Amino acid sequence: MTTPGLTFYTNPKSRGRIVRWMLEETGAPYATEVLEYGTSMKAAPYLAINPMGKVPAIRHGDTVVTECAAICAYLADAFPQAGLAPPAHSAARGPYYRWLFFAAGPLEAAWTNQALGVTVPEERAAMVGYGSFERVLDVLEGAIGAREYLVDDRFSAADVYVGSQLGFGMQFGMIDKRPTFARYWAALEARPAKQRADQLDGAMT
Template identity: 65%
Template sequence: MTDELVFYTHPMSRGRIVRWMLEEIGRPYRTELLEYGTTMKAPAYRAINPMGKVPAIRHGEVVVTETAAICAYLADTFPEAGLAPPPGDRRRGPYYRWLFFAAGPLEAAATNRMLGVVVPEERRGMVGCGSLEEVTDALEQAVSGSDYIAGDRFTAADVYVGAHIGWGMASGSLERRPAFERYWERVGNRPAAIRARAIDDAPMPAQVQPAG
């Protein structure tokens, strides 16, 4: 079994988050660029992800889809990168909490806003995200308590949460607040984040080798 790491993506997709994560772990990976409506929906890729969506990774015989799951998998599979609190560490709780808060309530509430979906007040209890205001307040509190989302150390949760905050402020789906801007300044200017953006913003080669 080969342990080759293959990354399936499109430069204008949530794959940008996974690209950042891959650059953080610093392991060689091969990129397969897919196009919406064609190669992304072709049988060859549907064998990887039946949804026909990116991103996805294949690590040897292991396939992982869903951006937050990919980040968590890579952090645990390559512990030498130090991107996840070790099992038993008290930071493991907030690490999981905010990683999946961003994948659930934050993404749902932000998407509702972008689509103009308004959940009636009397039905907010039926949706997991409640309201965008509640989500935004909770997130602001989370990034205000310490330098990083799970304590004093950068983790994969900061990749995922940070990417959502950076994109949300840029797109208008998330209110700009001083706490968000300070947090994004800290995490968004990491060398791996800058490298990842440069790769996705430029014409890409068939194979990418992380620098360093």
């Protein structure tokens, strides 16, 4: 059986760095297509892949996946030999999905608003879906606690995505460098696959 080809569409100055790390964790071979903002990213060939005109995206055979959390989840299932997701019928699937999409939803929305200086009136807190920025960080800090990894004491795609959000947020001052977050991110950042991904992206900038 032939393994379908895997193509990664990215720009080194984008969220594509998250997917690069995930790809390196899978150990699967892939081709990289680097797109530029405002030109090839908005051109017809790429818009046929992602009409949003943004990266990252992947094409795996005939399957196209966009959005970082979705790509991470897809790759974990597409390459089960890498052990990047709990087994399909494991109880650990619940928290695995929970934290992947907590980071894609409440966490990203909260730190984005924080970075833009958007203040949500207290009486409208329920409307934004995350309540408050501090509540989001407190909940995530409680989930990480003293653990090395988020789910079932094993590294997973959830750590790639959540860790990347925290690392980016702390690097650019959008998320407080709480000791729990700093410890968690330092261990993830030292992973060989993360180091390889950073070297590959760094060589393009």
